[in-house]
Amino acid sequence: MENAMADHKQDTESVTNNQASDTALEKKQKSQEHSQEIPATDSEGYLENLSDWNENVAEQIAQSEGMQLTEAHWQIIHLLRRFYEEFELSPAMRPLVKYIGLHLGKEQARSIYLMQLFGDSPAKMASKIAGLPKPTNCL
Amino acid sequence: MSDILIIFRKPPVGTSWAREALDLALVGAAFGQKVSLLFMGDGVFQLAQNQQPDAVGQKGTQAMMQALSMYDIDDIYVHNDSLDTRGMAADQLNIDCQPITSKALPGLLQQHKQVFNF
Amino acid sequence: MILHTVNKSVFNCNTLNECLLTTARNDGVLLLEDGVYGALETAHPTEIHEVSWYVLKEDLLARGLSEGQCREGITVVDYAGFVELTEQYKSVCSWF
Numbered sequence: 279m280e281n282a283m284a285d286h287k288q289d290t291e292s293v294t295n296n297q298a299s300d301t302a303l304e305k306k307q308k309s310q311e312h313s314q315e316i317p318a319t320d321s322e323g324y325l326e327n328l329s330d331w332n333e334n335v336a337e338q339i340a341q342s343e344g345m346q347l348t349e350a351h352w353q354i355i356h357l358l359r360r361f362y363e364e365f366e367l368s369p370a371m372r373p374l375v376k377y378i379g380l381h382l383g384k385e386q387a388r389s390i391y392l393m394q395l396f397g398d399s400p401a402k403m404a405s406k407i408a409g410l411p412k413p414t415n416c417l
Numbered sequence: 418m419s420d421i422l423i424i425f426r427k428p429p430v431g432t433s434w435a436r437e438a439l440d441l442a443l444v445g446a447a448f449g450q451k452v453s454l455l456f457m458g459d460g461v462f463q464l465a466q467n468q469q470p471d472a473v474g475q476k477g478t479q480a481m482m483q484a485l486s487m488y489d490i491d492d493i494y495v496h497n498d499s500l501d502t503r504g505m506a507a508d509q510l511n512i513d514c515q516p517i518t519s520k521a522l523p524g525l526l527q528q529h530k531q532v533f534n535f
Numbered sequence: 536m537i538l539h540t541v542n543k544s545v546f547n548c549n550t551l552n553e554c555l556l557t558t559a560r561n562d563g564v565l566l567l568e569d570g571v572y573g574a575l576e577t578a579h580p581t582e583i584h585e586v587s588w589y590v591l592k593e594d595l596l597a598r599g600l601s602e603g604q605c606r607e608g609i610t611v612v613d614y615a616g617f618v619e620l621t622e623q624y625k626s627v628c629s630w631f
């Protein structure tokens with residue numbers, strides 16, 4: 279993820295250098311990209327269309343929740359999306375922890391670890407950032 | 418004594434009974450209840466492999482059923498006579514189930530504090 | 536000690552018979568709504584078991600059925616009696 283972002287930045291810079299006349303346009307596009315609004319969500323901030331999600335949107339949602347995503351967050355977010363693809367549902371805490379244990383490792387498969395990353399309701403918060411529906415089976 | 422037994426008795430397509438029963442199972446388990454499932458009657462059709470509900474524009478429960486073990490729901494029973502009369506085999510189902518005889522059914526219900534029927 | 540309620544006609548549906556597969560001694564079976572047709576003399580559930588049978592009076596009356604048409608050994612209860620039954624049994628399981 280970090281690499282992809284870095285590459286993107288480099289591309290933008292090189293284009294800017296080579297074509298000075300396009301600098302303004304480039305800057306405009308870049309700023310649009312970053313100030314992009316979060317796609318339609320429900321009243322609780324969950325995406326209405328799952329297909330609207332991408333990593334950029336995830337960053338935006340996280341930001342609106344006052345969070346900065348790190349590699350540790352991304353690991354969980356991607357795994358959560360894998361869970362959804364496999365089972366067609368957003369997991370509650372317990373199954374999420376179990377799934378992490380199966381695919382990432384014991385160190386991460388602890389609710390305290392998830393709470394450190396995503397706050398008091400990690401299953402809900404992580405689902406929101408991952409662009410998935412609210413876990414119906416956790417209140 | 419386990420907490421909850423959920424009985425699945427309706428065929429999988431056309432109504433939302435299967436999904437609602439499954440939702441209840443997952444909610445119960447997420448709240449730390451010990452949940453068991455019993456498939457009987459036409460409910461055993463929910464266990465058929467290769468269901469393609471999207472062919473009639475519906476979302477099935479097959480993927481969700483694979484998540485049961487993630488929720489620690491491992492006591493899953495299927496009534497063997499119901500399978501027999503419907504020409505289904507216990508080793509060709511979409512999830513691992515324990516066959517149960519008619520004779521053992523009353524005992525199974527008595528072992529649970531609460532029984533829900535769908 | 537489970538009270539099972541059945542609301543489908545035994546002439547049309549397998550619901551009552553499925554219910555009776557799961558009943559234990561000391562359980563009760565209460566027939567209500569279209570389930571009351573299962574109380575008729577000509578309705579022969581596959582197995583009678585050793586359950587206590589009840590049928591809801593209001594649902595009999597609504598369908599033009601009288602207590603006299605019910606099989607022997609079935610207790611007719613009204614709504615108040617239904618409530619008492621739910622207190623008497625440990626849990627209620629409805630078959631529909």
